[in-house]
Amino acid sequence: MSIEGGIVVGKEILRSATKRLLRMHFEAGVGHIGGNLSVLPILLEIFHDVKLPDESVVLSKGHAAGALYVSLWTKGLLSDADLGTFHKDNTLLAGHPPATGLPEVPFATGSLGHGLPLANGLALAERLRGTSRRVFCVTSDGEWNEGSMWESLVFAAHQKLGNLCLIVDRNGLQGFGRTSEVADLEPLEQRFSAFQCDVHRVNAIEYGSLQPILRECSSDRPRVVIANTVKGRGISFMQNRMEWHYLPMSREQYDQALLEVCNG
Amino acid sequence: MRRAFCDGMVALCDDPDLVFLTGDLGFNALEPVRDRLAGRFINAGVAEQNMVGCGAGLARAGFRPWLYSIAPFLYARAFEQIRNDVCLHNLPVVLVGNGGGYGYGVMGATHHALEDYGVLLSLQDMRVLIPAFDSDLSVILPGLLRSAGPAYLRLGMQAPNLPEEPPWYQVWRKLLSGKNGLLISVGPLAGFHWQGLAELSEVDRPTIWCLAELPIRELPDVLLQDIRRSGLIVFAEEHVACGSAGREFSQLLLQQKVGDVNFVHLTAKGYPSGRYGSQGFHRTQSGLDEASVRTLFGA
Numbered sequence A: 001m002s003i004e005g006g007i008v009v010g011k012e013i014l015r016s017a018t019k020r021l022l023r024m025h026f027e028a029g030v031g032h033i034g035g036n037l038s039v040l041p042i043l044l045e046i047f048h049d050v051k052l053p054d055e056s057v058v059l060s061k062g063h064a065a066g067a068l069y070v071s072l073w074t075k076g077l078l079s080d081a082d083l084g085t086f087h088k089d090n091t092l093l094a095g096h097p098p099a100t101g102l103p104e105v106p107f108a109t110g111s112l113g114h115g116l117p118l119a120n121g122l123a124l125a126e127r128l129r130g131t132s133r134r135v136f137c138v139t140s141d142g143e144w145n146e147g148s149m150w151e152s153l154v155f156a157a158h159q160k161l162g163n164l165c166l167i168v169d170r171n172g173l174q175g176f177g178r179t180s181e182v183a184d185l186e187p188l189e190q191r192f193s194a195f196q197c198d199v200h201r202v203n204a205i206e207y208g209s210l211q212p213i214l215r216e217c218s219s220d221r222p223r224v225v226i227a228n229t230v231k232g233r234g235i236s237f238m239q240n241r242m243e244w245h246y247l248p249m250s251r252e253q254y255d256q257a258l259l260e261v262c263n264g
Numbered sequence B: 001m002r003r004a005f006c007d008g009m010v011a012l013c014d015d016p017d018l019v020f021l022t023g024d025l026g027f028n029a030l031e032p033v034r035d036r037l038a039g040r041f042i043n044a045g046v047a048e049q050n051m052v053g054c055g056a057g058l059a060r061a062g063f064r065p066w067l068y069s070i071a072p073f074l075y076a077r078a079f080e081q082i083r084n085d086v087c088l089h090n091l092p093v094v095l096v097g098n099g100g101g102y103g104y105g106v107m108g109a110t111h112h113a114l115e116d117y118g119v120l121l122s123l124q125d126m127r128v129l130i131p132a133f134d135s136d137l138s139v140i141l142p143g144l145l146r147s148a149g150p151a152y153l154r155l156g157m158q159a160p161n162l163p164e165e166p167p168w169y170q171v172w173r174k175l176l177s178g179k180n181g182l183l184i185s186v187g188p189l190a191g192f193h194w195q196g197l198a199e200l201s202e203v204d205r206p207t208i209w210c211l212a213e214l215p216i217r218e219l220p221d222v223l224l225q226d227i228r229r230s231g232l233i234v235f236a237e238e239h240v241a242c243g244s245a246g247r248e249f250s251q252l253l254l255q256q257k258v259g260d261v262n263f264v265h266l267t268a269k270g271y272p273s274g275r276y277g278s279q280g281f282h283r284t285q286s287g288l289d290e291a292s293v294r295t296l297f298g299a
Helices: A003-028 A033-050 A062-074 A080-084 A115-129 A147-158 A188-194 A251-263 B002-010 B031-040 B048-060 B071-075 B079-087 B116-120 B134-145 B188-197 B221-228 B245-255 B279-285 B290-296
Strands: A056-059 A135-140 A164-170 A198-203 A223-228 B018-022 B041-043 B064-070 B094-098 B127-129 B151-155 B172-176 B182-186 B207-211 B232-236 B262-266
Touching: A003 A033, A003 A062, A003 A080, A003 A251, A033 A056, A033 A062, A033 A135, A033 A164, A056 A062, A056 A115, A062 A080, A062 A135, A115 A135, A115 A147, A115 A164, A115 B048, A115 B079, A147 B048, A188 A198, A188 A223, B002 B031, B002 B134, B002 B151, B018 B031, B018 B048, B031 B041, B048 B064, B048 B071, B048 B079, B064 B071, B071 B094, B071 B116, B071 B151, B116 B151, B134 B151, B172 B188, B172 B221, B182 B188, B188 B207, B188 B290, B207 B221, B232 B245, B232 B290, B245 B262, B262 B290
Parallel strands: A056 A135, A135 A164, A164 A223, A198 A223, B018 B041, B018 B064, B064 B094, B094 B151, B127 B151, B182 B207, B182 B232, B232 B262
Antiparallel strands: B172 B207
């Protein structure tokens, strides 16, 4: 399928996945929906149109586990019944990715700043094995407050891990404030460039922004994609609002959110 | 012991899955390992969190990573990476901490490892190995290369002048027989106690056992016999009391219904005088030195 054709399909997948994500969080009565909505187009595109079957994805922003589970659901790797266990007793689908049980999930994440060191190890392993397999690491923007991210970036660049693809979900909001107010990250391109990374910035509100950049990694520099997104993407009363890092939806809010996705 | 460790690692370098990462340490010791492993020897820089996470990633991909640093820089600095990235996934990552206990002596408190195995043994699936003698490494290292899960290797710094060749490595080893109570010492401390008590007559000296691996999975029958005929049991370790091997051992004694004994637990006391010195100085400050132990047994 052409990229254009894939994007049309991708947009339908995104709409379907957004609805399923909202339902899952509503039924579980849990929050974190804002950052799940922002990263969902990124994860869907990676799983459907970017990564090859034997390539790895590390979700460093583990609080977006819902978006990860729904992405796996769109690939047929989790069932509707599986998603129905989200956040319930005896589930595999905890609020943050599990350590075992999901072959597509290599690591339990959730404490921020862990994903990039882990991805470094996977990428280094591929290089030592002499393969061309890539490793995708999806981070939040707030987690670049963590020193471990920067020390890992130094390592990745020094080791010339050109098979490492970092995608930063740049939604501009973190746990208790805007990233610009808490610990300003900008100018982010210059910062990543100064660490000798191959840096790109895209708008990733819709499906289809990553494929042109991530179709292949050919340089010997880690590739960084700063993906401009919106926390609470597509839901009028959630967009760009910090409280949707935490709040569960009421019945009325869920109904309105679904309506907006269907009409969007 | 670091030299013996290096020699032992060189002997393992033909294993294609072995990857060695150091936190920018190992000058004048690890060069032969570096030269043998070439691209599989990586100086990860002064960045232990990345090193441990990276090790977990390598292990997930099927490699056998060994991570080396001064002990506290590894287990304390990168504790969450050890907890989440390594232990939650039960990955075969070997953490090599140089300078167990007061090993770095007058280098100061930041370089000491007084709570290392207590902290690490609180994590699921963690094994701790505390070689007592250089010769132990020729047995321990090949075993660690085949380890199914995470492990911590606590390397000592100084070597005692042993009265004779130490017995072949075992988790529990009897080093000396005596008739004046029982002394159990953990890791390299056992060699120093052996050195300090061997000259005493059999009547005046205690039986000495050495423990070299944690958690304690069993008490050998021969050790239990020694325990049951000893009125005084002294358990000595260069580690703080909290999370110690001695506390685990005393619980096992209760489970074995060994009750009527005088049990003395010698541990690292930190820095009671606020002064710093050699490893021997700190052992003396904590009552772990040979002379203090002799006094306990009235010798």
